[in-house]
Amino acid sequence: MTARHRRIYLSCFVSHFLLILLAATQDLVSILSEGENIFPPAFVRVWRQADIITSTALGNRLPDANPVRQVLTAYLHDAGIESGYGFFAPNVPNSYKLVFEVRYRDGRIEYELPEVAGSAAGIRVVALLDNIESMRYELLRRTTLKMLSFAIWREHPDATAIRAVFGRVTQPPIEGFLQGKQETYEFTSAYEFSFPSPGERQTAP
Amino acid sequence: MKDRLETRAWAFLFQPETDRWLSILRIGLGLQLALYCLTLRPDWLALYAGDGSGLISRDLAEAILDLRSFFIPRLGWLVVSGSLVHLSEGTVLYLVWACLLGASVCLIAGLFCRPAAIVAWFLYLAAAKSGNLFSYGVDNFTVIGLFYLMIAPLPDRWALDWKRSPRSSALPARLGFHLRVLQIHLCVIYFFGGISKATGGSWWNGTSIWRALSGPPFDLVPLHLLISLRVLLPLAGVLVCLLETGYPIFIWWRKTRTLWFCSVIGMHLAIGITMGLYLFSLVMIILNLAAFGPSLRWRGRQGGVRPDPEGAAIVFDQSPADRHSNPA
Numbered sequence: 001m002t003a004r005h006r007r008i009y010l011s012c013f014v015s016h017f018l019l020i021l022l023a024a025t026q027d028l029v030s031i032l033s034e035g036e037n038i039f040p041p042a043f044v045r046v047w048r049q050a051d052i053i054t055s056t057a058l059g060n061r062l063p064d065a066n067p068v069r070q071v072l073t074a075y076l077h078d079a080g081i082e083s084g085y086g087f088f089a090p091n092v093p094n095s096y097k098l099v100f101e102v103r104y105r106d107g108r109i110e111y112e113l114p115e116v117a118g119s120a121a122g123i124r125v126v127a128l129l130d131n132i133e134s135m136r137y138e139l140l141r142r143t144t145l146k147m148l149s150f151a152i153w154r155e156h157p158d159a160t161a162i163r164a165v166f167g168r169v170t171q172p173p174i175e176g177f178l179q180g181k182q183e184t185y186e187f188t189s190a191y192e193f194s195f196p197s198p199g200e201r202q203t204a205p
Numbered sequence: 206m207k208d209r210l211e212t213r214a215w216a217f218l219f220q221p222e223t224d225r226w227l228s229i230l231r232i233g234l235g236l237q238l239a240l241y242c243l244t245l246r247p248d249w250l251a252l253y254a255g256d257g258s259g260l261i262s263r264d265l266a267e268a269i270l271d272l273r274s275f276f277i278p279r280l281g282w283l284v285v286s287g288s289l290v291h292l293s294e295g296t297v298l299y300l301v302w303a304c305l306l307g308a309s310v311c312l313i314a315g316l317f318c319r320p321a322a323i324v325a326w327f328l329y330l331a332a333a334k335s336g337n338l339f340s341y342g343v344d345n346f347t348v349i350g351l352f353y354l355m356i357a358p359l360p361d362r363w364a365l366d367w368k369r370s371p372r373s374s375a376l377p378a379r380l381g382f383h384l385r386v387l388q389i390h391l392c393v394i395y396f397f398g399g400i401s402k403a404t405g406g407s408w409w410n411g412t413s414i415w416r417a418l419s420g421p422p423f424d425l426v427p428l429h430l431l432i433s434l435r436v437l438l439p440l441a442g443v444l445v446c447l448l449e450t451g452y453p454i455f456i457w458w459r460k461t462r463t464l465w466f467c468s469v470i471g472m473h474l475a476i477g478i479t480m481g482l483y484l485f486s487l488v489m490i491i492l493n494l495a496a497f498g499p500s501l502r503w504r505g506r507q508g509g510v511r512p513d514p515e516g517a518a519i520v521f522d523q524s525p526a527d528r529h530s531n532p533a
Binding site: 001006009010013016017020021024025027028031032036037038039064069070071073074077078079080081083084085086087088089090091092094095114116117118119120121122123124125126127128131140143144147148150151154169171173174177178 | 251273342345393394395405413422428431438
């Protein structure tokens with residue numbers, strides 16, 4: 001291996017790890033800027049500043065169509081380094097539950113949950129619920145829930161409306177559990193969707 | 206002083222290595238991919254269909270992807286290409302599934318290593334990105350592993366490709382460089398994972414361990430058993446933080462390497478068994494085994510030099526930490 005080859009390898013190494021460190025730092029300061037950690041609240045401003053700096057360095061503040069941003073983002077995703085490593089941090093998050101109320105013309109109501117066949121896909125549905133909770137763009141959240149409701153409606157084509165009820169499941173602390181407390185379900189949002197009655201044309205939302 | 210530092214940096218980055226780590230990475234990721242395909246087989250269309258027959262249309266996930274970059278691989282590209290030759294979306298998606306499984310078998314056997322690694326990386330990335338709303342940590346780590354495998358100096362000498370047409374081995378210095386990249390990346394992953402957790406108070410008093418193990422759907426351990434072990438939960442939380450944050454230091458230090466390696470593998474086994482995150486645990490174990498497994502010193506094993514089939518001497522079992530106690 002010649003010195004020239006080594007220099008090329010080294011420059012790739014430095015660029016790659018610079019991006020890894022920037023993405024990981026951005027994820028860390030983004031977590032810290034949300035509070036709920038061991039640092040005093042006054043530090044939140046510092047974390048937000050750091051978040052802006054790292055985000056800028058990763059090209060996230062460039063216009064969407066900027067070629068530098070497009071290529072940089074593509075590389076980050078292609079190498080699997082677009083996000084940080086703050087899983088279950090700084091604290092283990094709540095879990096979420098999505099229940100569908102399937103309503104029929106005669107007033108009957110049935111309850112359904114999102115269903116998949118295997119446990120591997122089940123874990124992915126849990127990830128989907130976490131993603132829905134973190135969606136800040138209301139239209140995206142609504143569209144996602146409408147698609148999930150449509151999947152339920154396919155199994156219940158006689159239903160006139162489906163109400164998607166999204167909520168947070170909170171586990172009691174261990175002391176509370178010993179005192180007989182159970183997990184609690186806290187309603188966060190609900191969306192009602194109506195679908196064509198039988199005979200009308202079925203279309204995806 | 207500067208010259209000495211530079212020499213040490215070169216020596217660290219281009220430390221000659223054998224290709225044992227590459228064999229572990231190739232076979233391990235092949236196994237990971239095969240399990241990914243087989244476990245998702247019944248739900249493949251439900252996760253990735255875009256025609257309204259799945260849980261969420263793939264088009265939504267790909268529209269979100271468009272906002273980030275147009276150049277990120279996605280299943281939509283393949284579906285559009287398939288439609289040009291009159292293949293339905295379902296057919297294309299099942300072909301993708303079959304190709305992924307085929308690539309995983311090739312990787313395990315070491316057949317057509319480079320094309321198989323490229324196909325595996327591209328298809329897995331496309332599936333992970335088109336299903337990004339269903340994505341979790343396992344996808345990131347699998348893409349990282351496949352990316353490094355794709356650019357690594359394949360084939361290794363345990364691959365069928367090597368047996369079919371023996372060729373001169375990749376330069377040991379090049380193998381060493383690729384291994385360093387994987388090792389340092391793992392250090393970054395654990396350090397940031399550990400620091401992020403350590404900043405949350407609930408990891409220090411065991412609350413996070415309790416929540417992680419008792420919340421559905423990861424509540425595989427009976428609650429009465431967890432409660433009977435409650436005095437150990439704070440210790441387990443602190444240990445997770447220490448193991449992860451200390452990884453970039455203690456995995457390089459010869460005296461602690463085996464202990465740290467075994468502890469981290471144990472942690473991932475525990476995550477797999479107690480939370481049901483089997484694929485996540487498996488990919489982390491594979492990455493650790495490939496990165497640091499071959500450099501472990503077990504009682505009775507000696508380092509040394511063995512001749513390679515081409516006649517060149519290859520250094521083995523001489524881990525970098527024997528000469529450099531710290532990567533910096």
